[in-house]
Amino acid sequence: MSVLVDIGHRLGDFAIEARFDSAGRLTALFGPSGSGKTTLINLIAGLIRPDKGCIEVDGRVLVDTAKDVFVPKHRRRIGMVFQDARLFPHMSVAGNLRYGRWFTPPAERYVETDSVVELLGIGPLLNRRPAKLSGGEKQRVAIGRALLASPKILLMDEPLASLDEARKAEILPYIERLRDETKIPIVYVSHSVAEVARLASDVVMLAQGKVVATGPTEAVMQRLDLLPAEERGEGGAVLDTRVLRHDEVFGMTVLGSAGGEIRVPRLAVKTGAPVRIRIRARDVMIATEKPTGLSALNILPGTIVAIRPGEGPAVELGIDCNGATVLARITEQSRHALKLRLGGKVFAVVKTVSFDGANTGAGLPFVVDG
Numbered sequence: 001m002s003v004l005v006d007i008g009h010r011l012g013d014f015a016i017e018a019r020f021d022s023a024g025r026l027t028a029l030f031g032p033s034g035s036g037k038t039t040l041i042n043l044i045a046g047l048i049r050p051d052k053g054c055i056e057v058d059g060r061v062l063v064d065t066a067k068d069v070f071v072p073k074h075r076r077r078i079g080m081v082f083q084d085a086r087l088f089p090h091m092s093v094a095g096n097l098r099y100g101r102w103f104t105p106p107a108e109r110y111v112e113t114d115s116v117v118e119l120l121g122i123g124p125l126l127n128r129r130p131a132k133l134s135g136g137e138k139q140r141v142a143i144g145r146a147l148l149a150s151p152k153i154l155l156m157d158e159p160l161a162s163l164d165e166a167r168k169a170e171i172l173p174y175i176e177r178l179r180d181e182t183k184i185p186i187v188y189v190s191h192s193v194a195e196v197a198r199l200a201s202d203v204v205m206l207a208q209g210k211v212v213a214t215g216p217t218e219a220v221m222q223r224l225d226l227l228p229a230e231e232r233g234e235g236g237a238v239l240d241t242r243v244l245r246h247d248e249v250f251g252m253t254v255l256g257s258a259g260g261e262i263r264v265p266r267l268a269v270k271t272g273a274p275v276r277i278r279i280r281a282r283d284v285m286i287a288t289e290k291p292t293g294l295s296a297l298n299i300l301p302g303t304i305v306a307i308r309p310g311e312g313p314a315v316e317l318g319i320d321c322n323g324a325t326v327l328a329r330i331t332e333q334s335r336h337a338l339k340l341r342l343g344g345k346v347f348a349v350v351k352t353v354s355f356d357g358a359n360t361g362a363g364l365p366f367v368v369d370g
């Protein structure tokens, strides 16, 4: 799976100059409003012909202005999912799904209806009309329709933006399944740190039409300074962990990370399952000695490897906890009082209750504990 984009294009006063090369399963285009995310999606989809540059998906050249190559949009085999589901209201769910298959020649179809219906859990909805579906159900059907065209790449432009938190939580596990169980590269537009941290293998961070950072999610999301202002409070470390055990007495799950054990509220996933978590920088306290008599359960020893100015009276610390970097936002006054310096040994303290559904990629709701 690979997506290579190296383009320059002008739209009125807006110029986009973007280069990225991602081999990830799900590449998030992340950035504030107006940074050029949708423009990039439209360029990959073939809805815009760039002034210059090239675009390749899995080695197939879709655009190369130097060689005058421009594959028209209907030949690109792109699956698209938008913020609004755009289902045909007069057709049932089954009819909408059939429509997805229609334009792909039989010899090129590699996605089966039954497997998509199972993947997205839409079997019980097949005979319903879109008007009788919830927002989350509509989006699952829209994803199914896009998949049934047997696309070479799936472009998702803010597919959760119009859903409330409950509906988002319902659909996220299906997008994780899509990422993990199909071989179709996904390019996913979002301006939500929570979504990107949970779903993306790779991130392309955009600002004013330029790529300001790109790479694996864990690394890019550490650049709190690059996050859009409205999302900075959500910023923090992204860690890949595994379920070590469940603590039924206290309703908790113990996760193993490079930095040590982390206790989070009970997750409905199997022992051994991978779980990605996000530890918000604002949820981390720093101690210079191992705290005792403290209610917080997660105490990770580490070394200060970065000190950056934050907003207002805040500073941001990067703490290397045995290879896992945890970020902390504290006041400059606290840093001064604790005499925190690069190389200093500290303990990062995180309350278990600071982990909620939005920052524990808890996997699939239908995977129950085993």
Ligand SMILES: Nc1ncnc2c1ncn2[C@@H]1O[C@H](COP(=O)(O)OP(=O)(O)OP(=O)(O)O)[C@@H](O)[C@H]1O
Pocket: 011, 012, 013, 014, 031, 032, 033, 034, 035, 036, 037, 038, 039, 040, 191
């Ligand atoms: N056809 C056009 N002509 C001129 N300017 C355009 C055109 N289409 C988009 N733009 C401008 O390009 C810039 C980037 O728009 P784009 O929709 O790609 O941003 P975005 O990051 O997807 O934003 P949002 O998160 O709000 O959807 C904006 O300033 C927009 O006004």
